[in-house]
Amino acid sequence: AQSVTQPDIHITVSEGASLELRCNYSYGATPYLFWYVQSPGQGLQLLLKYFSGDTLVQGIKGFEAEFKRSQSSFNLRKPSVHWSDAAEYFCAVKAYSGAGSYQLTFGKGTKLSVIP
Amino acid sequence: DTGVSQDPRHKITKRGQNVTFRCDPISEHNRLYWYRQTLGQGPEFLTYFQNEAQLEKSRLLSDRFSAERPKGSFSTLEIQRTEQGDSAMYLCASSSGDRGLSPLHFGNGTRLTVT
Numbered sequence: 374a375q376s377v378t379q380p381d382i383h384i385t386v387s388e389g390a391s392l393e394l395r396c397n398y399s400y401g402a403t404p405y406l407f408w409y410v411q412s413p414g415q416g417l418q419l420l421l422k423y424f425s426g427d428t429l430v431q432g433i434k435g436f437e438a439e440f441k442r443s444q445s446s447f448n449l450r451k452p453s454v455h456w457s458d459a460a461e462y463f464c465a466v467k468a469y470s471g472a473g474s475y476q477l478t479f480g481k482g483t484k485l486s487v488i489p
Numbered sequence: 490d491t492g493v494s495q496d497p498r499h500k501i502t503k504r505g506q507n508v509t510f511r512c513d514p515i516s517e518h519n520r521l522y523w524y525r526q527t528l529g530q531g532p533e534f535l536t537y538f539q540n541e542a543q544l545e546k547s548r549l550l551s552d553r554f555s556a557e558r559p560k561g562s563f564s565t566l567e568i569q570r571t572e573q574g575d576s577a578m579y580l581c582a583s584s585s586g587d588r589g590l591s592p593l594h595f596g597n598g599t600r601l602t603v604t
Binding site: 377382405407409414415416417418419422424463465467470474475476477478479480481482 | 522545
């Protein structure tokens with residue numbers, strides 16, 4: 374079965390500093406990978422997705438992620454963090470469920486705090 | 490396009506009571522999903538519909554849980570005889586397409602507290 378590991382539960386960075394959030398997945402076939410962001414009390418917003426092609430994908434709000442098949446990783450990056458980026462970030466993999474469709478499996482999330 | 494709408498935003502109930510949540514997906518989306526999220530965890534899949542057909546249910550969905558999407562538009566999730574362990578955020582999401590590869594669009598969730 375597929376799984377997603379986000380090794381960092383909580384990360385704190387200073388405003389203006391660079392950011393990298395780690396994500397490792399386990400899935401036997403071609404993965405479809407996503408990053409979502411969740412502000413407190415809110416639903417999840419899609420930041421970016423990887424299906425195929427260029428392994429460096431650009432998303433909204435200045436985020437990007439790089440797919441590395443050899444490392445089974447899909448790390449999220451941002452060159453300069455803004456205070457409004459403080460939120461929880463979830464990596465997810467979409468895998469064939471065996472019921473004729475694909476289902477999304479999430480990691481446990483990384484909470485990002487930003488110091489002004 | 491007003492996004493995925495969920496009602497109510499918050500629900501407090503006593504153990505043993507029944508509760509029902511509603512989800513209105515993005516109008517042109519044929520797929521609708523329910524997820525549950527507990528504190529410190531990522532969302533966990535409960536069930537999904539393609540149009541009005543419920544095509545998959547997670548083992549997390551006990552017999553006390555039932556979901557419907559009667560006309561392929563809005564959906565309801567009912568929990569009977571609630572337990573304290575049911576306290577969580579219940580998220581609804583929708584997507585389009587035939588194979589389910591399109592990204593999911595999430596609502597803001599219904600937070601359930603069972604006292």
